[in-house]
Amino acid sequence: MTGDVTGDMTSGLTGGITARGRGLTRRGFLRAGGGLAGAAVVGVGGFELATRSYPQTGTLLRSQLPIPPLFTRPLKVPEVLQPASSAGGVDTYDLVIRPGTQEMLTGHQTEVWGFGGTFPGPTIRAVSGRTAVVRTSNELPVPIVAHLHGGVTPPASDGYPTDLLLPLGTTGSSTASMAMPGMGGKQDPAARIATGTRDYTYPNTQAAATLWYHDHRMGFTAPDVWRGLAGFYLVGDPAEQALPLPSGPRDIPLMIADRSFAADGSLAYPSVDTTLMETPGVTNDYMNGVLGDVILVNGVAWPYLEVDRARYRLRLLNASNARRYQLALSPQPPGGGALVQIGSDAGLLAAPLTHDTIEIAQAERFDVVVDFSRYKAGDVVILTNGFGAGNTGKVMQFRVGGSAGTDDTSVPRTLAAYQTLRRSDAVATRTFDFADEDGLWKVNGQEFDPAVFAATAKAGTTELWRFLTDFHHPIHLHAAHFQVLTRNGAAPGPYDAGWKDTVDVLPTEAVEVLVRFPQLTGRYVFHCHNLEHEDMAMMANFRLE
Amino acid sequence: MAEQAVAAATAAPLDPASRPAWPLGLFRVVATLFALATVLQPFLAGIFLSGSFSALTMHEITGQAVGGLGVLDLICAVLLWRVRGGSSIPVRFAAALLAMAVLQIFMGYGRILALHVPLGVAMVIGVGRLAVYAWREAGK
Numbered sequence: 261m262t263g264d265v266t267g268d269m270t271s272g273l274t275g276g277i278t279a280r281g282r283g284l285t286r287r288g289f290l291r292a293g294g295g296l297a298g299a300a301v302v303g304v305g306g307f308e309l310a311t312r313s314y315p316q317t318g319t320l321l322r323s324q325l326p327i328p329p330l331f332t333r334p335l336k337v338p339e340v341l342q343p344a345s346s347a348g349g350v351d352t353y354d355l356v357i358r359p360g361t362q363e364m365l366t367g368h369q370t371e372v373w374g375f376g377g378t379f380p381g382p383t384i385r386a387v388s389g390r391t392a393v394v395r396t397s398n399e400l401p402v403p404i405v406a407h408l409h410g411g412v413t414p415p416a417s418d419g420y421p422t423d424l425l426l427p428l429g430t431t432g433s434s435t436a437s438m439a440m441p442g443m444g445g446k447q448d449p450a451a452r453i454a455t456g457t458r459d460y461t462y463p464n465t466q467a468a469a470t471l472w473y474h475d476h477r478m479g480f481t482a483p484d485v486w487r488g489l490a491g492f493y494l495v496g497d498p499a500e501q502a503l504p505l506p507s508g509p510r511d512i513p514l515m516i517a518d519r520s521f522a523a524d525g526s527l528a529y530p531s532v533d534t535t536l537m538e539t540p541g542v543t544n545d546y547m548n549g550v551l552g553d554v555i556l557v558n559g560v561a562w563p564y565l566e567v568d569r570a571r572y573r574l575r576l577l578n579a580s581n582a583r584r585y586q587l588a589l590s591p592q593p594p595g596g597g598a599l600v601q602i603g604s605d606a607g608l609l610a611a612p613l614t615h616d617t618i619e620i621a622q623a624e625r626f627d628v629v630v631d632f633s634r635y636k637a638g639d640v641v642i643l644t645n646g647f648g649a650g651n652t653g654k655v656m657q658f659r660v661g662g663s664a665g666t667d668d669t670s671v672p673r674t675l676a677a678y679q680t681l682r683r684s685d686a687v688a689t690r691t692f693d694f695a696d697e698d699g700l701w702k703v704n705g706q707e708f709d710p711a712v713f714a715a716t717a718k719a720g721t722t723e724l725w726r727f728l729t730d731f732h733h734p735i736h737l738h739a740a741h742f743q744v745l746t747r748n749g750a751a752p753g754p755y756d757a758g759w760k761d762t763v764d765v766l767p768t769e770a771v772e773v774l775v776r777f778p779q780l781t782g783r784y785v786f787h788c789h790n791l792e793h794e795d796m797a798m799m800a801n802f803r804l805e
Numbered sequence: 806m807a808e809q810a811v812a813a814a815t816a817a818p819l820d821p822a823s824r825p826a827w828p829l830g831l832f833r834v835v836a837t838l839f840a841l842a843t844v845l846q847p848f849l850a851g852i853f854l855s856g857s858f859s860a861l862t863m864h865e866i867t868g869q870a871v872g873g874l875g876v877l878d879l880i881c882a883v884l885l886w887r888v889r890g891g892s893s894i895p896v897r898f899a900a901a902l903l904a905m906a907v908l909q910i911f912m913g914y915g916r917i918l919a920l921h922v923p924l925g926v927a928m929v930i931g932v933g934r935l936a937v938y939a940w941r942e943a944g945k
Contacts, residue, residue, distance in 0.1 A: 311917045695856070704856065728858060730854070748916075749865055766916075
């Protein structure tokens with residue numbers, strides 16, 4: 261027996277030599293050649309398939325209407341919300357959440373749910389160290405929860421998923437039953453439920469950064485955000501204002517989000533319960549995440565922007581539910597390096613970083629400066645998405661104008677004071693495994709339960725948190741900011757720089773981050789920011805004490 | 806065929822009893838360690854996927870060990886062939902496994918998992934068969 265096995269092994273190793281010795285006929289040789297060529301084609305195809313990386317975890321939902329031509333409508337910049345009062349050193353804003361109608365796709369009026377009735381909602385420009393109160397009223401037919409993403413916010417205003425703001429006019433008896441859906445029958449006695457109006461108080465005790473607000477309702481965050489419940493919240497501080505960066509009309513927030521449309525021009529979304537009241541989640545085909553085939557920037561499909569030959573500060577936000585983007589300018593300016601990153605999720609970098617492309621996961625922000633004077637007047641530049649194909653491979657268009665204008669801006673070599681955290685700063689190490697189990701998305705094998713704490717940390721300390729994944733899971737911590745320490749045992753990647761609140765963890769990756777907890781106490785969540793994963797329980801609590 | 810003739814002429818003494826035994830012992834030890842380290846790899850990968858952070862680091866270190874043992878294994882196979890005399894099969898086999906190990910390390914760091922996993926399966930079979938060869942056929 262042993263000899264036979266050896267014989268097989270030997271002939272396997274020397275098979276090529278033996279065959280050559282047999283004197284093939286011409287026809288046989290050609291046939292063999294054809295077979296080899298066929299095998300090579302299959303082999304190369306198979307190799308390409310096998311080595312292909314999958315840019316995101318999700319399933320494409322196709323729009324049921326013809327897609328109009330791209331780059332035909334101008335970019336809209338969300339209006340800046342003015343405070344209703346600035347008395348006593350506090351800026352108070354009034355913001356009503358209500359349905360609205362807007363033209364996202366040329367020729368179609370689409371109903372959205374918006375802060376201020378628009379998608380995106382108005383931009384709030386806050387000042388570091390100055391408290392902002394956002395008096396929020398809910399005129400939608402469903403409860404909402406407003407969360408300031410990246411905000412260092414006390415628990416009462418952080419938008420915990422069960423801290424529902426019920427619609428105006430809701431009667432007391434329905435309060436309890438409305439808190440139930442989306443929690444798998446679990447109750448949350450600690451939920452702070454309000455009816456009609458709630459004051460969200462943001463102390464803004466944090467550095468200048470591009471934050472954003474969005475709905476965070478238990479079990480329904482994905483469809484609520486899809487319908488439009490998101491907007492920018494930009495924190496400024498004196499140190500940032502002293503920098504010679506582009507400002508005013510040349511400081512533009514860009515909210516990139518994919519959506520799909522039904523035949524009648526309304527937003528399409530595969531909810532199990534289209535009332536978004538009782539049963540959370542999407543149909544089985546889409547539990548991986550919902551990908552749209554229309555790319556919106558600030559609520560307009562594939563817009564264009566006329567730019568001067570000057571520097572622009574573009575605050576890039578990926579507000580998509582499941583889509584990741586590999587952003588680049590096409591064509592690249594001579595010499596490349598078109599995207600000069602000056603800030604990450606939670607603030608300015610210590611020094612600018614030059615990129616040809618930027619990979620941006622859901623909820624991440626990249627604050628970049630683009631110098632359009634590197635292009636010629638009349639150039640047409642497209643912001644492309646290397647992770648997309650066809651229409652989803654394009655995001656927006658810049659039309660470079662003739663006028664150079666005056667541009668006394670620059671990108672300084674030093675942007676902000678920056679403290680690099682060290683491994684030795686960590687007082688505790690914790691590991692969290694984000695993976696699918698029994699058809700639910702879980703953290704360390706647990707589905708979300710408001711009463712269970714995955715971690716209890718001391719306010720003001722630094723901890724080492726390790727994240728493991730099965731698929732794409734961009735991981736977001738509320739209240740705390742962190743720095744990426746390692747990625748798969750090696751140095752952080754090119755898109756990991758700076759203070760962050762969301763880290764893009766790819767399939768089967770292991771990422772270490774150093775988290776600095778703020779001087780706040782209470783209950784917070786951390787979760788996957790693929791919103792379909794978040795709604796299907798990939799969320800956990802940590803407590804600060 | 807020609808290279809075997811050369812090998813027989815230069816390295817294989819006619820009297821089997823006078824063959825030095827040490828290359829066989831060395832080859833057996835290295836081939837066994839090579840097999841054990843390789844077989845450990847899918848376990849470490851599985852432990853990583855079950856949520857152990859340190860298992861990925863151990864998978865990386867063991868992967869480097871597999872590469873090093875692959876080099877040693879090839880050297881030992883050459884010694885067995887040239888010093889002790891006999892078949893060149895283990896040399897070719899060890900060379901193929903070393904090539905696979907190197908490819909495996911590149912694909913692991915490159916996260917080309919769709920090829921990394923099946924090649925790993927093939928390697929486990931290969932190193933197992935080579936270890937069996939070392940303890941059985943190589944001694945004859």
